[in-house]
Amino acid sequence: MDILEILGYFGALLIGVVLGLIGGGGSILTVPVLVYLLAINPVTATAYSLFVVGTSALVGALRNIPKKLIDFRTAIVFAIPAFIAVYLTRKFLVPAIPEEIFTLGSFTLTKGIGIMIFFAIIMIVAAISMIKEKDNGRNLKEEKVSYNYPLIIVEGVVVGLLTGIVGAGGGFLIIPALVLLAKLPMKKAVATSLLIIAIKSLIGFIGDVQNMEINWVFLFIFTGLSIGGIWLGVYLNNFVNGKKLKKAFGWFVLLMGVYIIWSEIY
Incomplete structure (x- = not known):
């Protein structure tokens, strides 16, 4: 077991x-x-x-079910279009992407490079979201849960596609999406999102x-170490x-996303 492999398994623990x-x-x-770290194909x-x-x-x-923090109705409405989108993406879309997408001069955009660059862009967007996140007060007061079904379904499809x-x-x-479209309090939104992520993934x-x-x-x-x-x-x-740590982690993810784009192109 070389140093990169050891770091890879340590990374699994760090993820959790x-x-x-x-x-x-x-x-x-x-x-x-x-x-x-573990040299696995993208x-x-x-x-x-x-x-x-x-x-x-x-x-x-x-862990959140006994605390009654999960809104199962919202989870189902969101998860159904999301898992259909992610399943179809992994089953049909990803295999359909050509191994060589295009060549520009001496640079060839392969399937692996394309996925990593797209992933890095998602990392940068996520990082900015973590860095700029503000407390909107929804975790301090309860609001009546309402369901904007069309937008929730569209958001579910988009998230499923990106996840795939x-x-x-x-x-x-x-x-x-859960906070704005279903009016869930922040704590319930976080807990409910975990169930949605589990189902669609x-x-x-x-x-x-x-x-x-x-x-x-x-x-x-690897999964056991993460858990x-x-x-x-x-x-x-x-x-x-947690709030300060989240912003610091956001900056780390931002730098990592920029590094991935640089390393894949150059």
Whole structure:
């Protein structure tokens, strides 16, 4: 086991710690860890990420059920179009992308490079969202839950498509949608988003099982470390300021996204 492999497994633990500390964002690290530290093909890495993210989110969702923080009706309305979109994306769209998309001079945009650049763009958007996030007060007062079904369905399809391509959970898109479109309080929005992420990620992963060979032993070990990291993160949350940490993590993700674009192009 070389140093990069050791760092890769440590990265799996770190993904869970970040999820446990700030309630999201950790999944954005999964693909870079798998690709750059464990030398896994980007297409396979996005598939593995769906399983890791889905399983980790499921653990978080199960912890929130006894606290009655999950709005199951909203989760179902959002999750159905999302998991249909992510399944179809992994089953048909991703395999249909050509291995060489185009060539410009000496640069060839391959499928792997294209996925990583698109992923980096999503990382940058997520990072800006974390850095600029403000408390809108919804976690302080309850509002009557209302359902803007057309917009929730459209948002579910968009998030499912993005999740299918890059393998990230999309919490930074789901949570604002639940707050703005379903009028959920922030705590319920975060908890409900975990259930949505779990459903759409794991169902999307089924599309990959049908298309590629999965290294189940590695995947279970990596996922197990991430889940262990969640419990460690939840414990550390008692001693760390989550808001400040989230902004600092946002800057880290921003730099990482810029680095990925630079390294893939040059």
